[in-house]
Every structure is written in C-alpha cells, then in structure tokens.
Amino acid sequence: MTIEELDQIAASARSEREKFEHEINVCHGTGCLSQHSDRVKESIAQALQALGKNAYVRRTGCMGLCAAGPLVLVDPEGSLYQHVNPSHAEKIAASLDDKPVEELQCNLREHFDQQVHIVLENSGRIDPERVEDYIASDGYRALLMALNDMTPQGVVRQITESGLRGRGGGGYPTGLKWGTVAKAKGDVKYVICNGDEGDPGAFMDRSVLESDPHRVLEGMAIAAYAVGASKGYIYVRAEYPLAVSRLTSCLRDARRHGLLGNNIGNTHFNFDVEIRLGAGAFVCGEETALIASIEGRRGTPRPRPPYPASSGLWGKPTLINNVETFANIAPIIRKGSRWFAGIGSARSKGTKVFALTGKITNTGLVEVPMGIKLREIIEVIGGGVPGGHKFKAVQTGGPSGGCLPESMLDIGVSYDALQSVGSIMGSGGMIVMDDTSCMVNVARFFMEFCMTESCGKCVPCRAGTAQMHTLLTRICTGAGTMDDLALIEDLCSTVKETSLCGLGQTAPNPVLSTLKYFRNEYIEHIVEKRCRAGVCNMEAAAEVLA
Amino acid sequence: MSKLKLATVWLDGCSGCHMSFLDMDERLLELAEVADLVYSPLVDAKEFPEEVDIALVEGAVASVDDEKKIKKIRDHSKTLVAMGDCAITGNVPSMRNSIGPEAILDRAYIENVSAQPQIPCIVVPKLLKVVRPIHQFVKVDVFLPGCPPSADTFYTAIKALVNGGPLDISALTRFGA
Amino acid sequence: MSEVGTEVKILVIDEQEVSAHAGQTILEVARENDIHIPTLCYLEGLSNVGACRLCLVEIKGSSKLTPACVTTVQEGMEVSTNSERLTRHRRTILELLFAERNHICSVCVANGHCELQSLGQELGLTHVRLPYRNPDLPVDASHERFTADHNRCILCTRCVRVCAEIEGAHVWDVMGRGVNCTIITDLHEEWGKSTCTRCGKCVQVCPTGALFDKSKIGSEHPKYPDFLPFLNMMREAQ
Numbered sequence: 029m030t031i032e033e034l035d036q037i038a039a040s041a042r043s044e045r046e047k048f049e050h051e052i053n054v055c056h057g058t059g060c061l062s063q064h065s066d067r068v069k070e071s072i073a074q075a076l077q078a079l080g081k082n083a084y085v086r087r088t089g090c091m092g093l094c095a096a097g098p099l100v101l102v103d104p105e106g107s108l109y110q111h112v113n114p115s116h117a118e119k120i121a122a123s124l125d126d127k128p129v130e131e132l133q134c135n136l137r138e139h140f141d142q143q144v145h146i147v148l149e150n151s152g153r154i155d156p157e158r159v160e161d162y163i164a165s166d167g168y169r170a171l172l173m174a175l176n177d178m179t180p181q182g183v184v185r186q187i188t189e190s191g192l193r194g195r196g197g198g199g200y201p202t203g204l205k206w207g208t209v210a211k212a213k214g215d216v217k218y219v220i221c222n223g224d225e226g227d228p229g230a231f232m233d234r235s236v237l238e239s240d241p242h243r244v245l246e247g248m249a250i251a252a253y254a255v256g257a258s259k260g261y262i263y264v265r266a267e268y269p270l271a272v273s274r275l276t277s278c279l280r281d282a283r284r285h286g287l288l289g290n291n292i293g294n295t296h297f298n299f300d301v302e303i304r305l306g307a308g309a310f311v312c313g314e315e316t317a318l319i320a321s322i323e324g325r326r327g328t329p330r331p332r333p334p335y336p337a338s339s340g341l342w343g344k345p346t347l348i349n350n351v352e353t354f355a356n357i358a359p360i361i362r363k364g365s366r367w368f369a370g371i372g373s374a375r376s377k378g379t380k381v382f383a384l385t386g387k388i389t390n391t392g393l394v395e396v397p398m399g400i401k402l403r404e405i406i407e408v409i410g411g412g413v414p415g416g417h418k419f420k421a422v423q424t425g426g427p428s429g430g431c432l433p434e435s436m437l438d439i440g441v442s443y444d445a446l447q448s449v450g451s452i453m454g455s456g457g458m459i460v461m462d463d464t465s466c467m468v469n470v471a472r473f474f475m476e477f478c479m480t481e482s483c484g485k486c487v488p489c490r491a492g493t494a495q496m497h498t499l500l501t502r503i504c505t506g507a508g509t510m511d512d513l514a515l516i517e518d519l520c521s522t523v524k525e526t527s528l529c530g531l532g533q534t535a536p537n538p539v540l541s542t543l544k545y546f547r548n549e550y551i552e553h554i555v556e557k558r559c560r561a562g563v564c565n566m567e568a569a570a571e572v573l574a
Numbered sequence: 575m576s577k578l579k580l581a582t583v584w585l586d587g588c589s590g591c592h593m594s595f596l597d598m599d600e601r602l603l604e605l606a607e608v609a610d611l612v613y614s615p616l617v618d619a620k621e622f623p624e625e626v627d628i629a630l631v632e633g634a635v636a637s638v639d640d641e642k643k644i645k646k647i648r649d650h651s652k653t654l655v656a657m658g659d660c661a662i663t664g665n666v667p668s669m670r671n672s673i674g675p676e677a678i679l680d681r682a683y684i685e686n687v688s689a690q691p692q693i694p695c696i697v698v699p700k701l702l703k704v705v706r707p708i709h710q711f712v713k714v715d716v717f718l719p720g721c722p723p724s725a726d727t728f729y730t731a732i733k734a735l736v737n738g739g740p741l742d743i744s745a746l747t748r749f750g751a
Numbered sequence: 752m753s754e755v756g757t758e759v760k761i762l763v764i765d766e767q768e769v770s771a772h773a774g775q776t777i778l779e780v781a782r783e784n785d786i787h788i789p790t791l792c793y794l795e796g797l798s799n800v801g802a803c804r805l806c807l808v809e810i811k812g813s814s815k816l817t818p819a820c821v822t823t824v825q826e827g828m829e830v831s832t833n834s835e836r837l838t839r840h841r842r843t844i845l846e847l848l849f850a851e852r853n854h855i856c857s858v859c860v861a862n863g864h865c866e867l868q869s870l871g872q873e874l875g876l877t878h879v880r881l882p883y884r885n886p887d888l889p890v891d892a893s894h895e896r897f898t899a900d901h902n903r904c905i906l907c908t909r910c911v912r913v914c915a916e917i918e919g920a921h922v923w924d925v926m927g928r929g930v931n932c933t934i935i936t937d938l939h940e941e942w943g944k945s946t947c948t949r950c951g952k953c954v955q956v957c958p959t960g961a962l963f964d965k966s967k968i969g970s971e972h973p974k975y976p977d978f979l980p981f982l983n984m985m986r987e988a989q
Contacts, residue, residue, distance in 0.1 A: 309928070326924075326925065330800070330801070331800075331801035331818055331821045479929055479930070480928065480929055481928070481929070482928065482929040482930075483928060483929070484906065484925070484927065484928055484929045484930065484931070484932030485800070485802050485906075486801075486802045486803070486804055487802070487803055487804055487844050487847055487848060487905075487906075488804055488843075488844060488847065490851075490906070490929055490930055490932065491847035491848065491850070491851040491930060492843075492847055493929070494851075494884065494929065494930040495847060495850065495881050495882070495884075498882055498884070499882070515880055515881065518843065519843065519881075521840075522839075522840045522843040522844065522847075525815075525816055525840060526804045526807055526816060526840050526844065527804070528801060528802065528804065656878070659856065659857055662877070662878045663849075663855075663856075663878070663879065663883075664883060665855060665857055666855060666857060666858060668853075668855070668883065668885070669853065669855060669858075671853075671883070671885035672853065672885045672886060672887035672888070673887070704883075704885060706882075706883070707878065707879075709878055709880075710882065714878070717877035717878045718877075719877055719878070721856065721857035742875075743875075743877050744872050744873070744874075744875040744876075744877065748856075748868060748869075748871060748872035749849075749854075749856040749857075749868055749871060749872075750855075750856020750857045750859065750862045750863075750868060
C-alpha cells in the first residue's frame, strides 16, 4: 500500500458516496444498539426503498449524546434526530428533499458547539468496520507519511513537541515515554494498547474502540515504528464484546490492505496486533498487572522500577499507552505538532474525552479542549442537573478521583489543576451528583469498589480499603464515632502513601475529597445521626452494634 | 500521703491475669504500702467505688453486662489499664466471633446436653454478637499485653504508674507473652 | 536476588556512610551494615515482591516512600530507614494485619517465634485501634505432616515463592481478590490430596503459625528459614 493507492481507495469511496443525494447515519454504539438502533436502520432502508429515495444508510459509531438515543443524522442537511424508533422510519425517509421531521429534531446546539473533536472526529460519521470509510477520512495517511517521510526519531520528536500526555490517567508525557522505549536496548520490543477501562461510569475507550477502531490501530502502528517494535497487543475487557468484534474485523481488514503485517506501505516495517481479553479485573488497567495478565499470570502489579519501558512484556522493552492516547497520534502526525499544541491549556495540550454521567441532562460522550471550565462542561454541554434538583458535586477520574463541590467548578480541566484540588483527570469518567446524593455514602460506594477490586497483594490496599469500608459503613448506619473518623483519616494517609500501585495509592481520594469539601455531612451522620440526602438508614445502627 | 485506690476487674477472661498479678508474691506487700485494693474479685466489695486511681481490667467485653460495667469503671477511674490480651485484643473469648453466639450456645447447651437441654436466659446476661476489646468501648490509658502479662511486668508497670515514671511496655511484654 | 556488579557505590543510610556493589538493594546493604529495616514478605533466597510495605524507606529528594527490598542503590543516595512517618505507617500496616484475620497469639503454635508478633513488639504496638474483621476461615489439616491454618496467614506469599522457585513444584498459589485472597494448593485441592512433594520448605519459611508441622506443638516449633541462602549457594556451586 502506498499513499497513491490510499488516495485511490479514498477517491473511490467518495465517488461511491456521491452517487447518493443523502446520507443517513444511524448510531450503532452500545447505548443506541441497546435501544435497537439496528432495527431503526433496517426500517429506514426499507422505507427509502419503498419511497424510491436516493440515500445511503450507514451504521456508525457513537454520536455522543447517549441520553437522546437512538440517534440518526441526516446529511448533507445536518438534521439530527433523537429517540428514533422503527416507526419513525417512513417519516424520516419522506422528509428527505423536504422539511426535516420537526418532532424528532434534537436541537442541542450548545451541546455540540462547545466541543472540539479530535479523537472523536470520525465517531458517528463513518462505518467503524469499513476501512474504506476510514481511509476516505484521511485514515492511515499518517502511518504512510511516517513510514515514508519520517525517521522514527522524527516521529518521537513530533509527538514530544505536540505536548500530548497519557490519557489513561497519569498524564505522563507521551513523547518522553516513546523516546525512552525507542532508546531502550532490546532485540524485541512490544507496543501495548491499554483498553482495560474499568472505572464505574466510564466508557470513553469502549466508545473509541467501537466507533473508530482503525484510528487506534493506526496510532499503535505509528508508535511501533517510532520505538522499533513489531508486535502489538490490544488488551480489551471481555465485557466489551462489540468493541472486540469490531476490532477483530478491523484487524482482518487492515492486514488485507497491507496496513498491518509485513512490509507495511512497501517499506521494511513489519507490525501486527493481537487482541487479548481481560477478565474484568480493575487492577489490570495498571500497566504491570496488565502485562502479567497478557503473559498469562495472575493480574497483580509489581513494584516499579524497572518500568515497562525498559523491562515490560516478557522482560522486553514495552510501550504501553491508553486507547485515547493512541487515538490522538494519527491527527498529530497528519496535522503537525504545532496544530495540536495550539489546542488546550499551557501544560495540558489537546482535548479530553469525558463520559458524562450521573445526574446530568445530556448523558453521553463529550470531547472538549483542555482548560475548559468544569462549569461549562456540566452546565452548558451537559445541560445541567435535571428535575429541578441542585448540583452538589462532580466526581472526576473514576473511583480514584475526587468529588468537587460547586465552588470548584470554575477551575479549568487539566492534569495539574485537578490534582491541585484533590482530584485527578483519570481516564475521563465524570459523574455528576445532585442533592439526592449523600457524600458519605458516595465515598463508601467508591471504597467498596476499590476494596473488591484490590488484587490483595500489598497489605495497605488489601486490608486498608476493607477497614475504611467498614468504618464508612459504620458512619452511614449511624454507628460511627468521631474516633472512627480520625481512624479513617489515618488509614487514608497510610493507604495513599504506602500502597504498591496506583489503585491503592488513589483509593482514599474520594474519602479525602469528600472530607475536605463535605466534612459537615460526616459530622451530621456521626453527631446528629442525620443524613441530609435521606440516603442512609440510621435505624440500622442498633442492629450493627448489638 | 493517703494511699492510692487500686481496683482490679474481671470481665470475659480466664482469671489468669489475676493469678499472674498474685504471682508478684512478696512484692504485693510493697504494693500494699502505697495502695489499697478497694475493689477486686480478690476482695469483698460488691460495688465499684465512686473514685478509683488505677483500675486494672482483665477480660474482653462479651455481654451486655460487661459493656455496662466497663463504662461505669471508666467513669469512676482516673487511670484505666487494659490488663492482658483478652482486654486488649479479645484473645480466646473472641474466637467465637466468626461463629456467632447462637451457634455457640446451641452447641454447649442443646446439642451436647442429654438432660433438659435449654439455653440459660435467667440471671445470666445476654451475649453480644461479637466479643471486642475494651478500648472499642471506652478510652484506655495503659495497655499491658500478655497472656498473661508476667508478674515482673505487673510489678514494673504498676510501680511506674504509682510513681508516675516512664513506662516502655514493649520492653516488658507482647501479645501472647 | 539482584544481579550484583563489581562497581562500588557510596551512599548514606541513616547518616552512616556505607559502600555497596552496584545492583545491591538498599535492604541488602542496610543488613550488611547492621542497620535494621523491618520486613515480612522479604526472605533472603527468594524473589522480592515488595508486598508487605514494611521495608519502605525515605530517600532524600523524593516525597514518595520506596521499598528497600526492591530498590537498588545509587551513588550518593541518602536513605532514612527510621522516621516518625515511617514508624506510623509501619504500625498501621501491622495493625491492619492483626485485624485482618484471627491472630490469637496465646493459642498459636508460633507463639514466641512469630515474625508478626515480634514486629508488633519491636514497633511498640500495644493494641490495635481498628475493628477486628473476624473472618470465618478454614483450617486444612488434610496433609499427613502439615497443617495450613488460614486464620494466621498474612499472605506474604513466601510459601508460594519457595515452592515455585526453590522446590520447583509450584503447588502453592494465591486465589481470589482483596481481603478474600487465600493461599491454595494446586487448583484449590486439599493440601493432603495435592501434588505436594512434602519437602516442608513452605512450613520453614512461613513467618507466622499459618503453616506448621503437625508433629510439633507450641514452643517446640521454631522455624529455620535461614537454610535458603545456603541452599542457593550450594546449588550455584554445583
């Protein structure tokens, strides 16, 4: 495959598309599919045929606004229809060349206008399983550009200059990591894509893998070229069957088109990717545990150093990045590092995808430039808290993140800003809570998650999370004392500072942040035996104590 | 100078700590010179006195009665000493915790009894679901681990308490000692 | 064991200047110089897992605590093995262990020669502030010579490592997650019906009374884990 051949495929895909006057995109993301968007697509196709309309019906990946699904986008008119079911098919078909269907229209300008799509640029616009669609949207161009016109060092330099930081949570500079693996000595090197997304309420990686799998493969291939690897693994959880099946079919297509395998782009570069399924252990998102799991061992982390960059999979230098990180690579190579560095804030470049969930009107996937205010994400893009309730807190970064109150909403979203107020960027979960949530109970919930997901290897995480959960349960049932609160704070400090891996080191965050911003709720539970949200049942206290 | 008021209490334990206390032998006379034993299984007082300087408590809190007692003792004592492993960790009495009081009573009073099997419910206090150390109920000032703490431990510790001197407990004793 | 080089590194441990070979761990060097760092999962002769977190030390210039058993020495490193912060964390970790399962020292076969018990004393632990978890755990007495009492297990995985790395049998492993982790023989068979070679190494290296010899009771049951380095030395010599 050469750039010219790529252009030919793109041109023929485009001319194929131009035969149609309209394009009807039907979202086939997990959210919409669960509401039978596949049947919507079928019905629309039938209706079009019956009415003799000249339109192309396409299944696409996620369009983002899951709360309004199933979604249908009609181009070139740009009409977005929400809550579509098969019975609407005829109306939609009939509306072509006419006025859009008024009652189905989704008019959420402010939701979409504030977003900047880099990672999600193709999501909801291409058929994820048609490599031609991806190629027609400049897909695999970056890979061939890198292979033909750039040295591996040049690729690393471009990524470094872009300022891209790891999107898995840590925010480690991607270029620096690539450079370290590139310099590491070793006959064999590996590239691993971490798709073990396990945070409650997070579905960014799943959506990217379902909506635009080729983008991730292309990013991995470019990375492999840059660091000198010829073998890659995508570690996806088995709970994401749609992502796995789309990836499998895309891998086959990519190989068939000579975009994976031997002599990619008629160069000497060889690279292939294998899928490994995770069994759903949260800790396997930690890189050393993930590597152990790929090797077929128990998924437990090990102390670092040595870092995977020098000794990773089977003891070989290994580059491990998150799905979203890889999804950013192709555009950076294509459009240049300066373009990318121009987006975002001073030390956090580019965009971030967030899974906006909880008590929020527009539940779904959003991609925003770094530095945007939390308030903008929640109130404008997210449409605020529904049902006349009052906003209480937003949790960023999944179970290891912190809960931020209203007064913190004006900080700009970046790795450093979130950390400075006691939360983390994490992989991009964003859970909004209103006045019906009890913050002590929220802390207890996340502690329960960490307790059950602890691998059990190191003492502070294994026993410490269990103890904190016990003590928080005491407080939630009205049996807690101020001594218990002091103990919890003590445990938070030990678990945070002494745990072996990130799971334990960040497990106390929800407790620490709720103690920092919502301490009065803890005191109310302990002293007044009162839960202002009415979530906790204090009558259970006698039972527990007896 | 008036003598110190000393009390010893026996909750859910085997009385081994009291035996070890008595093993101080002739050193008890030395203690008697500075302290009066105002309440103890070893003396005749029925009610815990209004004011006690040092209370040594043996045993874990296992029944509603123990719970009531330990709270009273705390209220009326200047220094509360947890004496021995039962008071500090729950020790042997706590071995029933993973089994539960019902199963234990059943085994002891129903399953293994041939004549008139019945669970005693008059006079004997109700068992708590779990046996817990006394510091889970009240503030404890000094912990003297050991099963039992040795007579030397008692002697050194009580001397330090009486004289107000420094006390390095870990140099004297440990859990299970 | 770490790969020891010939290059010499000079570092400072607890304000004492010491020399070490490149590749040695902080723990190894500290022990050579009679500087005591508490450990539980570490055992000379086995691979290091850094799991008990007791050997954490402070290194000047880093706010993070570092496990001494897996960290190799660097030229000019300034290590502090004993600070108020470290003691506080170590005590809390021991409390977590004592409260996690049912450690009743007074009736334990290892009473008097248990590493957990001695560390408790050494670090001045007179009581456990945390609620005891009181889990209901089994005792596997199916083996003709040995017993596994899970009530006393601290999941240090010394048995797992000695069986896999030294005996080469890999009968022991860990099952489950979090506080529900358990050491198992084979695929959770009874020990007596497992492929155990009956070498008894796991019993010797067990720091508590979790694994013990049935033929011995109470204080007659000291353990001798010091055989490991000698065994390794003899094997290397061959």
